[in-house]
Amino acid sequence: MKYNPGKKEIICNKELNNLDKFALDFLQIVGKHVDYVVVAGYVSILLGRTRITEDIDVFIKKISKEKFIELYKELLEKDFWCLNAENIDEIYGFLEDKLAVRFAYKNTSIPNFEVKFPKDKLDEEVFEDCIIVKLSSGKIKISSLERHIAFKKYFLGSDKDVEDALHIEATFKEEIDDRKIKKLEELIKKRQNGKTIS
Amino acid sequence: MERQFLKPGKTNKEDRLNFIKFWANYIRTHSDKEWSQQQKVLIDSQIQNAKSLRKK
Numbered sequence: 001m002k003y004n005p006g007k008k009e010i011i012c013n014k015e016l017n018n019l020d021k022f023a024l025d026f027l028q029i030v031g032k033h034v035d036y037v038v039v040a041g042y043v044s045i046l047l048g049r050t051r052i053t054e055d056i057d058v059f060i061k062k063i064s065k066e067k068f069i070e071l072y073k074e075l076l077e078k079d080f081w082c083l084n085a086e087n088i089d090e091i092y093g094f095l096e097d098k099l100a101v102r103f104a105y106k107n108t109s110i111p112n113f114e115v116k117f118p119k120d121k122l123d124e125e126v127f128e129d130c131i132i133v134k135l136s137s138g139k140i141k142i143s144s145l146e147r148h149i150a151f152k153k154y155f156l157g158s159d160k161d162v163e164d165a166l167h168i169e170a171t172f173k174e175e176i177d178d179r180k181i182k183k184l185e186e187l188i189k190k191r192q193n194g195k196t197i198s
Numbered sequence: 199m200e201r202q203f204l205k206p207g208k209t210n211k212e213d214r215l216n217f218i219k220f221w222a223n224y225i226r227t228h229s230d231k232e233w234s235q236q237q238k239v240l241i242d243s244q245i246q247n248a249k250s251l252r253k254k
Contacts, residue, residue, distance in 0.1 A: 001225065001230055012230055013229075013230040013231065014230045014231070014233075014234030014237070015230075015231055015234040015235050015238050016234075016238075017234070017237060017238040017241040017242050018241065018242050018245050019241050019245065045241070048221070048222075048225045048233055048234070048237060049218075050221060050236075050237055050240055051240075052240070052241050052244040052245065054248075108249070110245075110248055110249075111245065159211065159214075163214060163215065163218055166215060166218050166219070166222075167218050167221070167222055170218065170219045170222030170223070171222040171225050171226060
């Protein structure tokens with residue numbers, strides 16, 4: 001696995017597991033309609049962490065209802081379904097209310113994708129420094145490694161999250177920008193104290 | 199390549215953290231194919247188990 005921070009890309013020739021294949025299937029459709037970035041636990045798993053998750057978190061940029069309808073139609077055509085509702089107005093309404101909606105292969109519940117719009121500036125910034133993981137049969141856009149570590153350690157903070165962060169820190173220890181993590185830690189703490197991030 | 203050894207932890211938490219560092223080092227020193235085949239066994243079996251449980 002080779003990470004090139006300058007190019008913002010990781011080249012990974014891993015043998016794909018079923019979670020990776022599920023992610024590529026779903027994101028290949030999503031990516032045609034809207035900009036996305038995968039965040040949280042699956043980032044660590046994609047990059048080698050030895051654990052499973054039932055959901056993959058993804059931010060999509062805020063899009064119009066019309067565009068979302070096109071995305072939803074294609075997801076249905078390609079055998080996905082929404083776990084939260086069938087009605088498009090209801091699904092889009094959840095997203096507008098900053099709630100996450102989940103999609104899985106039809107007639108299943110796991111694994112699933114948790115799709116959400118960014119809630120604030122800090123969430124929106126995930127699109128600015130994201131990196132691309134190039135796999136044998138596709139690409140996946142993930143949050144920057146520093147952002148991933150900072151959110152896991154300073155926002156989420158459970159044992160599992162700290163372990164996910166440690167996996168990335170230890171795997172990419174020579175390429176990680178510690179100053180960037182520190183800056184993000186400060187922003188996250190501001191957000192936790194209720195201050196607006198602008 | 200010199201073999202790396204896993205340091206036993208004094209607590210379950212420390213042991214888990216030691217294993218994560220050990221595994222990260224394995225990833226750094228082995229080909230993507232070598233580590234991902236092992237990850238695939240773990241992940242695919244757990245997804246399969248979950249699906250089997252839902253069918254029951």
